[in-house]
Amino acid sequence: MLRLEGIEIALGDFRLRAEMELAQGQSYAVIGPSGAGKSTLLGALCGFVPLRAGRVVWQSQDITTAPPGERPMTMLFQDNNLFPHLSVTQNVGLGIRPDMRLSVEDKDRVAAALARVGLADQAGKKPGALSGGQQSRVALARVLVQARPWVLLDEPFAALGPALRLEMLDLVAGLVAETGAGLIMVTHTPEDVRRIADQVIFVDDGVARAPEPAAELMDNPPPELKAYLG
Amino acid sequence: MAWRSVPxxxxxxxxxxxxxVVLILGALIAVLSRAEAGTGFAPSDWAAMRFTVWQAFLSAxxxxxxxxxxxxxxxxxxFLGRGVLVTLLGAPFILPVIVAxxxxxAVFGRSGWLNLLLEGLGLPAVSIYGIQGVVLAHVFFNLPLATRLLLQGWQTVPAERFRLAAQLRLTPWAVFRTLELPLLRKVVPGVAALIFVICLTSFAVALTLGGGPRATTLELAIYQAFRFDFDLGRAALLSVVQLVMAGGAALLALWIIPAISMGSGQDRPLLRWDARGGWQRLWDGCVIALAAGFLLVPLCAxxxxxVTGIVVMPGSVWQAAxxxxxxxxxSVLVLGAIALPMAGWIASRRAGGVEAVGLLGLSASPLMIGTGWFIVINPLMNPAALxxxxxxxxxxxxxxxxxxxxIVPRLRDTLQDFGRVTETLGMRGWPLWRWVILPRLAPQLGFAAGLTGALSMGDLGVITLFADMDRATLPLQMYxxxxxxxxxxxxxxxxxLLVMALGAFWACDAVGKHYAAA
Incomplete structure (x- = not known):
């Protein structure tokens, strides 16, 4: 259980409050208007945005001030998820050992993860030699070897075409189902929500509301959400 | 979201x-402790101060x-070779002063080509020694720098303006007045100030072409007080004067000195529609030929x-090499140990501050620092050993x-782009440098190392204070x-020396480019 207790974020004039409990193994979609603070909320969970008040608690352990690398979560950003000067294998290997000292078993895990995302034959290439969809797969292979309890997606597939984006989302859904990880993803598309989210966190007007079941919420949206969805 | 993370x-x-700061301040304190203000300045000191300012003014x-x-x-x-010529304009920066x-x-000296020509024409010979030689050498080094900086300025004028000028059929004089004069008014003061500050602390040129009561710079006077009279008190006093003068000038010039761009990108000529006339072409052609000749003929000499001299070199030259x-x-290794952590610190802060460091460095006098350390080391051990x-x-x-x-701008971009992902991966310390920063910065590091290596190879400054007959660098041995x-x-x-300096630059730069990140 990941608990956000009375969280308050203040960045300049921007304010965001959140109070919620997130269950591992569930998939949460974070939706809301542009600038409402969806990315900021994910950044705060990951440790990139300092909290003005409140606590983040993971399994009764306070991780409010833990550095990003020591939290039970991994995050994919909109861009720059891969190092262009390192090979596919190296990019994935960093998920196991940040100093790249990989044992034989580690290397096997990297190879297995690459095989799982369908890139077994691309291991030696640099990201620049891959297509956009393949680059996303490399990042997902790294998420797989990191094996953190939570996976956070800040629209990493935004630059892909619609079909490719859905393909990636299905791959993500499959991966978190296999590893039992929880998923928190920012999205703009109601279609994505219906496709893989169990719960929806609606962010608007300085508040990230507690999650509600996705299907019911999307079928009977409250007025603010209705205004956003159009 | 502009998240700021500092891995x-x-x-x-x-x-x-x-x-x-300690190394520089320590030298300053040592100098201050020995400066003997009691006797005041001798007339020759005043002459050195006047000459320093005057030659820097003329050079600029x-x-x-x-x-x-x-x-x-x-x-x-x-024209064909324009790119090569623009690149060559950067060469004086790494060219050892004494080689130039x-x-x-060889060209302007007593039995140089110019005087041979004058003799053939029955005209009196000219002498390169004295203020004319000092200024000539400074122009040799700074004309290319000024040209590069002005060229940068010219390239900030949008092509549309020149297109408009062509449509309006402006005369060449009108183009100059409406487009180029405002530009020059903006750029020239800064360029002149930069060259003035650089020439204030000139040593090797004054050492070789100046000297005597009428052509001694402060930097040279420090050396003479030190080397000929072994009058540390007077050397220290002159160092203080030098620091105040050069530092003061640098501070005053702080706001108008332009950013020194080391990169390329200047070989991109603007498409121009004006100045198509035959006379203007002829004029530009002559100007370019003369400038290229002024730079290249001495180097060819x-x-x-x-080539003929290399066979008669004594063994001491190879030892000095x-x-x-x-x-x-x-010095490349030392600089790496100092500059990399400093760059990491500066780049993870918001912009600013770097410019100030740059200018202080420009104004710091190597001989002042050398004098200071000599004073510190002298009681402890033989300075020549160090x-x-x-x-x-x-x-x-x-x-x-x-x-x-x-390196700072590139490092700042790298942290901006990859700071967050390195943090989610928990990369800190050596792994971060090893796997992210060093590979991303390879071309810049190679270029910086090359610059340092070449500058250090050709430097004729502080070594003149410390060396004894058994120890010499190649520039000193040449002198x-x-x-x-x-x-x-x-x-x-x-x-x-020329081959070694250019070779050091080329080798480091090539290694950096070889490891350039994708």
Whole structure:
């Protein structure tokens, strides 16, 4: 259980409050208007945005001030998820050992993860030699070897075409189902929500509301959400 | 969202910056402690101060005046070899001063090509020694710099303006007045100020072409007080004057000195529709030919004379070459140890501050620092024993501001782009440098190392204070050969030094490019 207790974020004039409990193994979609603070909320969970008040608690352990690398979560950003000067294998290997000292078993895990995302034959290439969809797969292979309890997606597939984006989302859904990880993803598309989210966190007007079941919420949206969805 | 994350440790960067401050301040305190103000300034000291300012003023004036037509011609002409010429304009930066001086002597010296020509025409000979030689050498070094900076300025004028000027059928004079004059008014003061500050602390040129009561710079006076009279008190006093003067000028000029761009991108000529007339073409062609000749003929002279001289070089030259190689490698290593952590610290802060560091470096006088350390070391041990390491360290300090300017922007971009992902991966310390920063910065690091290596290889400054007869770097050995009128051997040494300095730059730059990240 990941608990956000009375969280308050203040960045300049921007304010965001959140109070919620997130269950591992569930998939949460974070939706809301542009600038409402969806990315900021994910950044705060990951440790990139300092909290003005409140606590983040993971399994009764306070991780409010833990550095990003020591939290039970991994995050994919909109861009720059891969190092262009390192090979596919190296990019994935960093998920196991940040100093790249990989044992034989580690290397096997990297190879297995690459095989799982369908890139077994691309291991030696640099990201620049891959297509956009393949680059996303490399990042997902790294998420797989990191094996953190939570996976956070800040629209990493935004630059892909619609079909490719859905393909990636299905791959993500499959991966978190296999590893039992929880998923928190920012999205703009109601279609994505219906496709893989169990719960929806609606962010608007300085508040990230507690999650509600996705299907019911999307079928009977409250007025603010209705205004956003159009 | 502009999240700011700082995965780079700032502790080592701050300590290195503190070390630099201690090294410079320590020298200053040592100098102050020995400066004997009691006797006041001798008339020769006043003369040195006047000469220092006057020659710097003239050097800045002529460099900029001559650079304007050259930059103008380069900005509006396209021809075969233009890119090569623009690249060559960057070469004086890494060219050892004493090599250039020898080249200038071959052309303008007592028995140089110019005087041979004058003699043939029955005209009186000209002398290169004295203020005219000092200014000539300074123009040789700074005309290319001024041209590059002015060319940068010209390229900030949008092509649309020139298109508009062509549509309006403006006369050449009208184009100059409406487009180019406002630009020059904006750029010229800064360029002139920069050259003035650089020439204030000139040493090697004054040492070789100046001297005597009427052509001694402060930097040279420090050396003479030190070397000939061994009057540390007077050397210290002059160092203080030098620091106040150069530092003051740098501070005053702080706001108008332009950013020194080391990168390329200047070989892109603007498409121009004006200045198509035959006379203007002829004029631009002459200007470019003259400027290229002024830069290339002395260098050709070095190569031509050096080839015959290299066989008669005494063994001491090879020994000195070894010492110079050692100094050069050491100063690159020292600089790396200082500059990388400092760059990490500066880059993880918001912009600013770097410019100030750069200017302080420009105004710091190597001989002042050398004098200070000599005063500190002298009671403890024989300073000559430390001649080479001290030279390497001072050279590293002198190159530091330029190197920071080269690597900080790229490092800042790298942290901006990859700071968050390295944090989610928990990459800190050495793995972060090893796998992310160093590979991303390879071209910049290679370029910076090359610059430092070449500058250090060709430096003739602090080594003159510390060296004894057994220890010399190649530039110093070359200077000694010149002083002993062994010009052929000196020419050989000059060629060797030229090859080593350019080679050091080329090798480091090539390694950096080889490892350039995808």
């Amino acid at each position: 780079v440790s700032t502790k080592s960067g701050v300590s290195m910056a503190a070390l630099v 004036l002529f460099s900029v005046l001559l650079a304007v037509p050259v930059a103008r011609a380069l900005a509006r002409r396209r 001086v020898l080249g200038l002597l 070095v190569v031509l004379r050096g 070894g010492a110079s190689f050692y100094v050069s490698v050491l 001649a080479l390491p001290v030279t390497a360290l001072v050279n590293a300090l002198m190159a530091l501001p330029f190197v920071l300017r080269i 000694r050969l010149m002083g002993a009128y062994q010009m052929q051997a000196a020419s050989g040494a000059a060629l060797l």
